[in-house]
Amino acid sequence: METDTKPDTDIRLRTAISTVLAEVARADAKAGILLAAYTLPLTVILATVPGRSLPHLAGVLIALGTGGLVAAMLLVLLVVRPSITGARRGTFLYWARCTPQEAAADVAATGTANLGEDLVRLSKLARRKFLGLRWAVDITAVAFIALTAGLLISL
Numbered sequence: 001m002e003t004d005t006k007p008d009t010d011i012r013l014r015t016a017i018s019t020v021l022a023e024v025a026r027a028d029a030k031a032g033i034l035l036a037a038y039t040l041p042l043t044v045i046l047a048t049v050p051g052r053s054l055p056h057l058a059g060v061l062i063a064l065g066t067g068g069l070v071a072a073m074l075l076v077l078l079v080v081r082p083s084i085t086g087a088r089r090g091t092f093l094y095w096a097r098c099t100p101q102e103a104a105a106d107v108a109a110t111g112t113a114n115l116g117e118d119l120v121r122l123s124k125l126a127r128r129k130f131l132g133l134r135w136a137v138d139i140t141a142v143a144f145i146a147l148t149a150g151l152l153i154s155l
Contacts, residue, residue: 013115020122027129031079034136038073041147042066054154061150068143072136079132083125090114 045066054062087093090110095103 010115013119017115017119017122020119020126023126024122024129027126027133028080030133031076031129034076034133034140035073035080038069038076038140041144042069042073045069045147054150058150058154061146061153065143065145065147065150068139068146072139072143075132075136075139079129079136090118 045062049062049066084093087097089106094106098106
C-alpha cells in the first residue's frame with residue numbers, strides 16, 4: 001500500500017515558509033532598532049563637532065567614523081527597502097493589478113504548486129536582509145572605534 005506524502009510535504013513547506021517569514025520580520029525589526037540607534041551618535045556629532053578646532057588626526061577619525069555611521073545607516077535602509085518588481089502570480093503585487101474575480105481565480109488555481117519556489121525566494125530574501133544587517137553592524141563597530149579614537153585624541 002502506497003501512502004500519499006504530498007499533504008505531509010505541503011504542511012512541512014508551509015511550516016518552513018512561516019519560519020522564514022518570521023526571520024524576515026526579525027530582520028526588519030533589527031533594522032528598525034539599528035536605524036533608531038544611529039540617530040543618537042549622528043545627532044551628537046552634528047551638534048558638537050562643526051565649528052570646533054580639532055587636532056588634524058582627531059578630525060580625520062571623526063570624519064571617518066561619521067562616514068561609517070552614515071554608510072551603515074544607508075545599508076540598513078536598503079535592508080528594509082521593499083522590492084516591488086516582478087508581479088509573479090500568487091503574490092499581492094500580482095493581485096493588486098487584478099479584478100476581484102481574477103484574484104480569486106488566481107488563488108484557486110495556484111494552490112500549493114509554488115510552495116517550494118516561495119520557500120526558496122523568501123529564504124533568499126531573509127539571507128540578503130541578514131547579510132545587510134551583518135555588514136551594517138561590522139561597519140558600525142569600525143565607525144565607533146574611529147569615533148572613540150578621535151574623541152580621545154581631541155581631549
